[in-house]
Amino acid sequence: MASVNFAPPAPHDLVWLDDPASALEGAALPAWVSLPALHDTPVVVRRDGRRPGEIPVGLRGRSRAERFGTWIAPSAMRKLVTPMELAAQRAWRLRPDLAALPAIRALEAIAGRLGAAGIRWGVTGSAGFSLACAQNVLHADSDLDLVVTADQPLAAGHLELLGELQRNAPVRVDIQIATPYGGFSLLERLRSGGRVLLKTDHGPCLCDDPWQPSPCKS
Template sequence: MAGLNAATLAPHDLVWLADPATSLDRDALPDWVSLTALREMPVVVRRDGCRIGEIPVGLRGRTRSERYGTWVAPSAICKIVTPIELAAQRTWRHRPELATLPAIVALEAIADWLDAADIRWGVTGSAGFSLACAHNVLHADSDLDLVVQAAQPLPARHVELLAELQRAAPARIDIQVATPFGGFSLLERVRSGGKVLLKTAHGPRMTVDPWQPAP
């Protein structure tokens, strides 16, 4: 895609490869990876700063153990869907076959609350993947993974609302808060009173302030 570079994308963004067979190192791929399926399925942008100018992505299979991290050139990407777009477009309402799954029931129950609170949020994980393409990987025990974009520290009212929604939802909700320096678990911050494991492009680090981590 014209003008696309590593800085354009964020972790959890879903991207499609124009030609998986030439975009990936075929000799290094696990046996479970299907290049044919990858023509229709996205890969997910992940955090990794090891290769300047390339996009770190993760491939997923049918089970939790089937995960593979690699890199692709920006020119290999032909389509992008962000977690924020999946939420804003209420994508799950166009997928009636998923409507009774607990993660989707939870999503429908909390979406308007999050918007009304002016929280910038998106759908990630299995739910995001399943909503972005025709390949459903959700099941009855799947968590609902969300990301909350927060360039500045979250107001106390937002933390309280998010924590309450996590407790009351009909499925387990895992909320990751994305700061300019990395992402952390909201539940971990609530439980610890502040100190969290911040996931960065250069590895995890403990910090008491995810918006001003010590060098």
């Protein structure tokens, strides 16, 4: 097994398995899962705190219907790539085969503005997955999924910029805000003016302030 020590992975991080068959032993894998393919393609870290000490991950196939959630041991990780690393490396510029796709064109158009504003952001979803490995799951109608890490409430200027980019991008942009307590949809926050559904390791909860979510409302 891998002996590399990694920082605890966060939701949306991409993880390559050292030995997929061993890492997923005992999981009731659906028929579309290819263990040999998992040597070259990552699993995606998700939110689920039901197994302390294990990492909740999701396996994805080529269609939206092909999704499977399970857990792995930390020792099963061979490599880890974060959404922020994909953004910092401008990973889409290394993939000319994807350059014509609308989601990738949108990334190129907005990356500079996000960086100039000092926003901590990364690429997730189909775009992040496709940029991180050779398996392309993007198509012409794919959304662009982004995550913004915010340990403190976002400044008004950052909210304004993110909202503008979300409204005016040439494709549908889904921006998730990651707080120390969980993640929520920027669009929902802008529409409601406050209350959001916060996705936590222990399930979703309604809260008025996602940076001070207690008590949560079911």
